[in-house]
Amino acid sequence: xxxxxxxxxxxxxxxxxxxxxxxxxxxxxxxxxxxxxxxxxxxxxxxxxxxxxxxxxxxxxxxxxxxxxxxxxxxxxxxxxxxxxxxxxxxxxxxxxxxxxxxxxxxxxxxxxxxxxxxxxxxxxxxxxxxxxxxxxxxxxxxxxxxxxxxxxxxxxxxxxxxxxxxxxxxxxxxxxxxxxxxxxxxxxxxxxxxxxxxxxxxxxxxxxxxxxxxxxxxxxxxxxxxxxxxxxxxxxxxxxxxxxxxxxxxxxxxxxxxxxxxxxxxxxxxxxxxxxxxxxxxxxxxxxxxxxxxxxxxxxxxxxxxxxxxxxxxxxxxxx
Numbered sequence: 001x002x003x004x005x006x007x008x009x010x011x012x013x014x015x016x017x018x019x020x021x022x023x024x025x026x027x028x029x030x031x032x033x034x035x036x037x038x039x040x041x042x043x044x045x046x047x048x049x050x051x052x053x054x055x056x057x058x059x060x061x062x063x064x065x066x067x068x069x070x071x072x073x074x075x076x077x078x079x080x081x082x083x084x085x086x087x088x089x090x091x092x093x094x095x096x097x098x099x100x101x102x103x104x105x106x107x108x109x110x111x112x113x114x115x116x117x118x119x120x121x122x123x124x125x126x127x128x129x130x131x132x133x134x135x136x137x138x139x140x141x142x143x144x145x146x147x148x149x150x151x152x153x154x155x156x157x158x159x160x161x162x163x164x165x166x167x168x169x170x171x172x173x174x175x176x177x178x179x180x181x182x183x184x185x186x187x188x189x190x191x192x193x194x195x196x197x198x199x200x201x202x203x204x205x206x207x208x209x210x211x212x213x214x215x216x217x218x219x220x221x222x223x224x225x226x227x228x229x230x231x232x233x234x235x236x237x238x239x240x241x242x243x244x245x246x247x248x249x250x251x252x253x254x255x256x257x258x259x260x261x262x263x264x265x266x267x268x269x270x271x272x273x274x275x276x277x278x279x280x281x282x283x284x285x286x287x288x289x290x291x292x293x294x295x296x297x298x299x300x301x302x303x304x305x306x307x308x309x310x311x312x313x314x315x316x317x318x319x320x321x
Contacts, residue, residue: 047092070102084311109155195279
């Protein structure tokens with residue numbers, strides 16, 4: 001009886017910790033908060049959807065910007081605020097570090113990228129601090145915390161999912177693989193990855209990308225297929241996808257030449273899945289469904305052959321920790 005009672009108490013304590021309850025919550029709208037972590041003043045942006053008016057604990061998506069960018073640009077480019085309003089989750093956009101003011105910020109995702117990695121900035125600890133800080137301010141469903149990001153931000157999302165798996169319900173990376181120095185997730189992790197075979201920066205088949213920024217450094221990228229192999233291995237998924245579904249861009253639109261192939265690895269341990277969206281037809285280093293003509297000279301051709309926000313939320317919403 002004592003063992004049963006102890007387990008029941010532990011379950012109740014976990015349940016209480018997972019879903020935070022507050023006398024007041026943040027009203028729908030946009031916020032910026034700052035905190036100090038390891039002597040650095042850090043910040044993050046928050047978008048609270050209209051559903052918060054019902055005073056319920058909402059799910060949360062952390063969206064990491066790409067290397068050399070910042071939270072404000074990521075928020076505008078990915079259009080995630082509109083998706084959060086539609087689907088009812090809090091969107092969080094942290095700022096990286098080690099740039100010039102609020103520009104040229106990077107994430108320490110392991111062996112990448114830029115000054116943040118070179119200086120060994122604890123961005124895993126910072127992400128924990130962001131979540132803790134926000135959960136003190138408003139009601140968050142701690143069983144439904146999801147992470148995503150673009151390029152260096154995708155690498156950061158994967159690092160946090162691997163090293164803080166006890167806190168993440170699912171992860172989705174866009175146009176960036178992994179740079180983790182260790183990979184041993186403590187639990188099975190649902191994973192979605194979106195990547196173009198024509199990505200000229202984070203090359204689909206791996207290897208060194210173009211020179212980066214003023215330091216003329218080159219980043220070595222893990223091949224997408226190797227990323228999928230590592231996560232399907234950690235999740236004990238079958239080696240071959242259960243479903244392979246092709247999609248094409250809408251005729252008569254700029255997306256007409258673009259293609260997308262969805263590969264779903266199912267029957268993994270603990271009921272998780274791994275999904276790969278392989279884009280083609282000249283798509284660049286981009287967030288599908290984001291602002292169309294956003295910095296095409298640097299990132300290449302945008303696309304709406306799929307909407308990254310829509311696809312990842314359909315995926316995320318099926319899983320909780």
